[in-house]
Amino acid sequence: MIDENILGIAAGTLTSVSMLPQLIKVIREKNVDDLSWVMILVLILGLSLWVWYGFRKDELPIILSNAFAILVNGTLFICYLLYKNNAD
Template sequence: MNENILGIVAGVLTSISMIPQLIKVIREKNVEDISLVMLLILISGLSLWVWYGFKKEELPIILSNAFAVLVNISLLICYMLYRKS
């Protein structure tokens, strides 16, 4: 398998992995089972992958991880909106 195709497929799968969780949170408006620390660590790691992609000039790394950052920031926003004080 061509390594670019492999990278794109891996990037797409990891990027969309949190979408079902985001949809569930939006529908139920419940974030009790979401770990804030996990979200912050994940967003930090994904952001570093974006930076790494820029340093290596690898568009699949940049795009897939930037999309994942946006999905997880959306989840973080939902966390802040729906958490119980």
């Protein structure tokens, strides 16, 4: 039987890694045409509720992976604000 924490950390690592290419692409190309700021905010709100849920359930994998996702999407939102006028 695999330990639940190891399972959660593996799950969180994979879902976290899968977000990075979009962030790298936006930072490299300084192009946010494909981002929707409304959806980034909806996502950050949802992720924040997951962190809250993780604290309530006392589950570290939930807290860590959603906190990381907030960091990634918070950075995407800042990129959106910085680059939104870059449209060519």
